[in-house]
Amino acid sequence: MLIPCPYCGPRDSSEFTYSGDATVTRPDAANTTIEDWSDYIYQRTNPVGVHQDYWHHVQGCRLLLKVTRNTLTHEVSGAEIVGPWQNALKSQSQSGAVNSQNKDGAA
Numbered sequence: 046m047l048i049p050c051p052y053c054g055p056r057d058s059s060e061f062t063y064s065g066d067a068t069v070t071r072p073d074a075a076n077t078t079i080e081d082w083s084d085y086i087y088q089r090t091n092p093v094g095v096h097q098d099y100w101h102h103v104q105g106c107r108l109l110l111k112v113t114r115n116t117l118t119h120e121v122s123g124a125e126i127v128g129p130w131q132n133a134l135k136s137q138s139q140s141g142a143v144n145s146q147n148k149d150g151a152a
């Protein structure tokens with residue numbers, strides 16, 4: 046499975062670490078029950094079809110990505126950077142300053 050890292054380009058999934066379900070939102074700790082908190086931590090669905098997960102590019106740029114993929118076919122239809130680097134890299138790519146060497150697929 047290839048994951049299209051916005052910074053490095055398409056990379057094999059073996060370079061990434063799965064970092065969790067991107068569709069789950071953290072409840073407000075001040076206004077939640079212990080059962081809801083337990084569900085947030087331990088309960089996950091097993092979706093079939095298009096889903097979003099977090100993947101950490103540990104053997105590349107080390108950015109956290111939100112990847113959209115089909116859990117049935119493993120087809121990846123998109124990936125976006127999340128976290129504090131999201132906006133910084135967008136402004137660099139608009140000015141052409143993103144690492145152009147790595148965009149060609151070189152390690």
Ligand SMILES: [Zn+2]
Binds near residue numbers: 050052053
């Ligand atoms: Zn990367």
